[in-house]
Amino acid sequence: MRQFLLALLILSSAWALELTKQVSGPELIDVNESLRVTVTISSETPVLVQKLEDDVPAHFAAVGYPSACTEEENRLVCSFGQEVQGVLTVKYALRALGTGYGIIGSPRLYYDGGVKTVGFFRQYFIGKPRVQLELEGAEALLPGENITLTVKVSNPGTREVSGARLTVNHTYGQVEEEFSLNPGEEIIRRYLLGQAGKRGGARATVEVRWGNSSLQKGWEVVFIAPEVQVRREIGVRWKVSGGELVPLVRVTYIMKNNGTAAGNVSFLSGGSYSLVPGESRRIVMEYGGKAPAEKVTVRDSRGVVYGTFSFEERVPEMKKDFFTLLYEYVAYSFSPLMLALVAAGALYFASKFHNPNVKAGFLLLALVAGLLIYSQYRVGAFSLPSLAGRPSIGSILNASLPR
DSSP: HHHHHHHHHHHHHHHHHHEEEESOOEEEEEETTTEEEEEEEEEEEEEEEEEEEEEOOOEEEESOOOOOEETTTEEEEEEEEEEEEEEEEEEEEEESSSSEEEEOOOOOEEEEEEEEEEEOOOEEESSSOOOOEEEEOOOOHHHHHHEEEEEEEEEOOOSSSEEEEEEETTTTTEEEEEEEOOOOOOOEEEEEEEESSSSSSSEEEEEEEEEEEEEEEEEEEEEOOOOEEEEEEEEEEEETTTEEEEEEEEEEEEEOOOOSEEEEETTTSOEEEEEEETTTEEEEEEESSBBBBBBEEEEEEOOOOOEEEEEEOOOOOOOHHHHHHHHHHHHGGOHHHHHHHHHHHHHHHHOOOOHHHHHEEEHHHHHHEEEEEEEHHHOOOOOOOOOOOOOTTTEEEEEOOOO
């Protein structure tokens, strides 16, 4: 009889004990958003409640729970160990950690006499329908190249994006398209917008609209081209050869790229040079007797010709400059070593004498000796040590011009 009464008492406590669960918030939420959870324990008669366990789904973390509760692995555990008569409420939040979907299940209440649960199930989806937009295309194009824009649209969310519209407004017109995207899906569209011109550029604005949301990005390309100018200068340089003065025709080609793309400059007689935008280059050639005819062609990086410069054959007037005449009539009869000794001695004695007239005389002598040495150097009667050496007939010197 006593056992029967005890069982009846336990059953009456279980019947009097009620457990409910509510989850407030939309079924579809985004990462870092939260759902509010309320678990209510009520009893009309005193019931010894030990603990409450509520599963935390894998995509969530429990936050804002009472101090009597702790999160243990994939569940929230609230320890009571007290009699409950009336209503006891446990409130906390589930904060979304990552995209996904699943089921929010039922809590379990452990009390003196057994375990009580409730048939609660609710779906959740984390990751709202969203769109990512990427644009790919060349930043610069040479004239005649195709203007191609690649548009990538993807849905990193967990719900389908349906009825979306893609609009491409560009310099030469407009393109529109409707599409739908499943979660994780991506569409790629390549649009040929036209061909690049010699100057200017093209722009495009790409917009995606879905539901009440929209996303917009811009893109632009610049048209570039080499613009190389070539001019020729002709001069005469006299040089000692076989003990005689012979004239050399010095031809200098001066090139500068004033364009926005690299240009390749090639000579019909041989030789090719590349000039980046803003770069200048000086090419020096020496010939005997005359400057030959030459044709210089400018191309871009594809080999497309942008221009040709033609120069006629020319025989310049063979005039002798001051230093050539100085060598021809004076300096040729002296050795460079003797002149160097004279210059050094004159400088030495100029430093020793205090009489200004004597000092000036020695300095003048040193100057004359120096001019004679330089005239010999100019015509190649002797050469100074140099890593680069001096140009000879048919040689080419490359040097950058000051910008």
